[in-house]
Amino acid sequence: MASTPPLLYWLTYEKNAAAKAPPLPVPTNADTTEGEESDKETEMTVKHRTVTHRIESTVGQTPVNAYLIEGETEVVAIDSTLTVSGGRAVRERIAEIDKPLAALVVTHAHPDHYGGAVEAIAGSDAPIIATAGVDAVIRRDDPIKEEILRPMFGDEWPAQRAFPTWTVDDGTELSFDDIRLTVRDLGPAESPHDSVWFLGDDNRDVFSGDLAYNHMHCYLADGFWLNWLAHIDALSDDLPADVVLHPGHGEPAGRSLLAWQRTYIKKFTEAIRSADWTDPDHATQDVLDTITGYLDRDHLRFLMELSIEPLAATLADDPTTG
Numbered sequence: 001m002a003s004t005p006p007l008l009y010w011l012t013y014e015k016n017a018a019a020k021a022p023p024l025p026v027p028t029n030a031d032t033t034e035g036e037e038s039d040k041e042t043e044m045t046v047k048h049r050t051v052t053h054r055i056e057s058t059v060g061q062t063p064v065n066a067y068l069i070e071g072e073t074e075v076v077a078i079d080s081t082l083t084v085s086g087g088r089a090v091r092e093r094i095a096e097i098d099k100p101l102a103a104l105v106v107t108h109a110h111p112d113h114y115g116g117a118v119e120a121i122a123g124s125d126a127p128i129i130a131t132a133g134v135d136a137v138i139r140r141d142d143p144i145k146e147e148i149l150r151p152m153f154g155d156e157w158p159a160q161r162a163f164p165t166w167t168v169d170d171g172t173e174l175s176f177d178d179i180r181l182t183v184r185d186l187g188p189a190e191s192p193h194d195s196v197w198f199l200g201d202d203n204r205d206v207f208s209g210d211l212a213y214n215h216m217h218c219y220l221a222d223g224f225w226l227n228w229l230a231h232i233d234a235l236s237d238d239l240p241a242d243v244v245l246h247p248g249h250g251e252p253a254g255r256s257l258l259a260w261q262r263t264y265i266k267k268f269t270e271a272i273r274s275a276d277w278t279d280p281d282h283a284t285q286d287v288l289d290t291i292t293g294y295l296d297r298d299h300l301r302f303l304m305e306l307s308i309e310p311l312a313a314t315l316a317d318d319p320t321t322g
Helices: 006-010 084-097 132-156 225-238 256-274 280-294 301-317
Strands: 039-046 050-057 064-070 075-078 101-105 128-131 166-168 173-176 179-187 194-199 205-209 244-247
Touching (some): 050 084, 064 244, 075 084, 101 173, 128 132, 132 194, 179 225, 225 256, 244 256, 256 280, 256 301
Parallel strands (some): 075 101, 101 128, 128 166, 205 244
Antiparallel strands (some): 050 064, 179 194, 194 205
């Protein structure tokens, strides 16, 4: 097979090495940098006297969401996008809402969800909250993200990143006035360490990170697809029929999105298994044909393409999985 493109390592983490480190020291606030804004916003009313604002950054043709939960007196951010522009768009939307930022929550360890945090929280003393596992992976892998993303994004990749300042355990409940959040710590799933966050007490609004993309191509190169499938099944069993999932990529959707994601993962692994890897170029094209036949659109296609070779290598190393 051809050599792996450097871009692969944007979101890659050492195979099967889930982060288990304890909470780490709180970093100092980072400086901010300048950049262009590229975003679009949608809003929807949800329960518990809150409004959820979706902000989608599309810098570098990489659509990724951040959310603002607006309560009666405060705002809580969920994720911060990848770039300076994306994080600044989050901060500017907070200013428009004209309520203080109480906290920023990071759902998982990939840089397109924490990179913009330094801009999003600039000028506030709001904590950045994550589970201990998410925090540990972010801190450990950030130096390699700097090496890869700086040439790709230049000044759009923040010169300094802001890391979590407050770590929480599985099941922790947090209240910010009328905004109530509960975390489920997943461990490895789409990334080396993921979490999902429930708004309120009835599990009807879930900030699901990248547990399910909304009909965009997906990244499987980290190699934890079996864990990912198990978490999808467990969450599907626990959620009410009228749940709203707020994903990291794409529009909010219902519970059926989890079933779509499960099918995508299974089709991907089955396509790799059935390909004839004695001819790597032909095998890669067969996989591409299968996946684009299931999802005929270009959104985040590069993530899917970058996943083929490492996923094939992982399945070759352990043919009993998948």
